[in-house]
Amino acid sequence: MYIYKTGIAQIDGVSGGIEAGSNILMLAPAMSYAEQLAYAIIKPVPGEYSLVLSTNERAAEVVDFFKSAGCDKRFIGVIDAITKSSTPSISDTPRLMFVSSPTDLTGIGIKFSNMIESIFEGTFADGETGLFPPPIRFCVNSISTLLMYRKLEVMYQFLHILTAKQKKIEGLAIYLLNNESFDDKTLSLIKQLMTGVIEVKVEGNANYFRITGIRGTKADWQKFTVTKGQVTIVP
């Protein structure tokens, strides 16, 4: 089974990385660098692809992050649920696709399927990686925003399908959720769909994460910073 390297020694050093087919929930308060941490984990290594469903940032900003982290943008795809509401005439490209709002779960589902299909068919990037099934990292940024537009029951059903597909294509997915904005029932319902959880907190001026449910990792809080897509654990 394919193992996804995370660039975080506490994960890679113990278990080699995260197993294919994993769905990880990242619980984090606002302004905790969780988004940077999530993007750093789903940053593709050569031979891999990364897809982002962005409900908070424009596609161009997402791509910029990955470019600044040294990634080849041909292997980055973004489903942007922001831009189309202000620029209705914007058109899809193979790697940048647009839905009119986070309400549009039909559109999001179709664009996700289209991108996965083009990766499998070898038409996504100019140069293909040759691995099969192609390793795909995926980030939903964020469930919090989607939950502002759609009810929890609907989002649960949607995520149930998304996580199952992710498992089937042997990808690695991270789902961001602001744990300060939602009650325990919401958090525990969403957790049911996941294979692991990364919690993020802010204390003083420092950011911390801890991991549960990923084989071999310790559940201790780790102080971290993220610079240009690189996670550094601060002793």
Add this chain to the structure above:
Amino acid sequence: MISTGMTGIDDMLGGGIPKGSKVLYSMEPGVNGQLFMISTIYEALTKDLSCLIILPHTTVDAFLHDAANMHGSILQTTGKKIAFIDMIDRERIQRSATTRDTAENEWRARINKLCKENQTEVIFGYFDVMYEEFGLERGFNLLESCPSDKTPTIIIEHLNFEGNRLLLQFIEKLSFDLVISIRATFGLLPHFNFFTLVHTSWAPLQKRSVPFIISNGRIVPYIPKIVVMGPPESGKSTFVAGASERVCSIDKKGLSGDTTTVAMDFGWMHWKDFDITLYGTPGQPRFDLILPMLLKNAMGAVIVIDVTKPDSLARAKHLISLISERRMPLVIAANKNDLPNRMNEVEIRTALALNKNTPVFFISAKRNEDVRFVLESLVDFITQFSY
């Protein structure tokens, strides 16, 4: 009748959708089937029907742009009787309404006003959000309350997370006249998209499923692979050639002086708005190694036999066993029926141990109409097959 905008589907429905009907396009998450609703909208506007389009998930401009991209032509709204309720209207209602009841009243008032002003004949609704906010019956009741002189046709698209249970509710609780479910078979990837005519109130149709592709802004019902098999020199290549608009064969001269297929025949035909691809396999046992590969993902099979050669039926029986293992629709084309000394149907059924559901058609593969009839029957068989 109102056309769906998809010829093949109109044919299956007996010409289209009767006016005043309630129609559901049920979408399985992730399946690219938005063009079903879009095609029907384009068709209604082309026929100058007065339309109300309800888009709680998007803006009018974004919708028109997406529709044009999907359909390949701009949706002409100028000079047409068309009204919209979109995401911006929904947000206004959400801001002003303090309770669910007041929101519901506000929705109803807007729909009523636009229907009355435009004498709406067809309401197109993207239903997910209304379902989520008001529930199935109350949500749909908003669309039904349109006060036009004539009962408008209501056509909705719905993202269905609840599967057949929800479809039954549309049929039984809301008395929908037509339910089309748009789905995909998933392996590692969607293998193919298909639609299922789940229910029609005006025609005694059997539930049927048909794969489709999207080509040049059109939904095209699609049979990606029909395999044509049979003993050597039974007439498979003639059969494929007779059916196809484009054909390619890889043959060499056999011992008898006739040509024999040494790789495969490949044909493509467009019939009744269906795209169909035919794969003719080599008949000789030495090629059996490649048969499982040629049968992979096939949606139906034709076994061509030579009715003047009883001794070739043992080979045909072996090929039938390969098909039976894969559970797919099968028909028998009893070829060379124009020649003397032919077997009758009982002899063929006995020799091949056929069950009574497998049809046997007596044909001459040299007559294109015979070949087309066999394929027409097989396509009908395939479309009634539940995946």
